[in-house]
Amino acid sequence: MPLTxxxxxxxxxxxYRQAIFDSLYRAMHETFNVPEDNQFMxxxxxxxxxxxxxxxxxxxxxxxxxVFIQITANNTRTVEQKKVLFRRIAELLGKSPGLRPExxxxxxxxxxxxxxxxxxxxxxxx
Numbered sequence: 001m002p003l004t005x006x007x008x009x010x011x012x013x014x015x016y017r018q019a020i021f022d023s024l025y026r027a028m029h030e031t032f033n034v035p036e037d038n039q040f041m042x043x044x045x046x047x048x049x050x051x052x053x054x055x056x057x058x059x060x061x062x063x064x065x066x067v068f069i070q071i072t073a074n075n076t077r078t079v080e081q082k083k084v085l086f087r088r089i090a091e092l093l094g095k096s097p098g099l100r101p102e103x104x105x106x107x108x109x110x111x112x113x114x115x116x117x118x119x120x121x122x123x124x125x126x
Contacts, residue, residue: 024092032085075110
């Protein structure tokens, strides 16, 4: 049950943003076994004054096309699954919408299954 928040600089066309959604969902489906129709994602766009990043932190040459991706998911995946997810996200975003791997920044936030309410005021996984 991932919940994904994506942040990027404003100005990209709708097709570009939709390609990010599609590629991210595909990567999560393939590597984290996210079921069909389990797509809960948002994109937030920021003007240049409200979007800051380390252009060369850890020796990675980032550009203004940088995309921050924060995925909140159950704490049930192995370290190897996480590594595969990160690689697959960078690979698929490289294909569509054409992001360089240097501009793909992913943060995974893990929570216990009982910390979700998917609607109706219920803790569906508890």
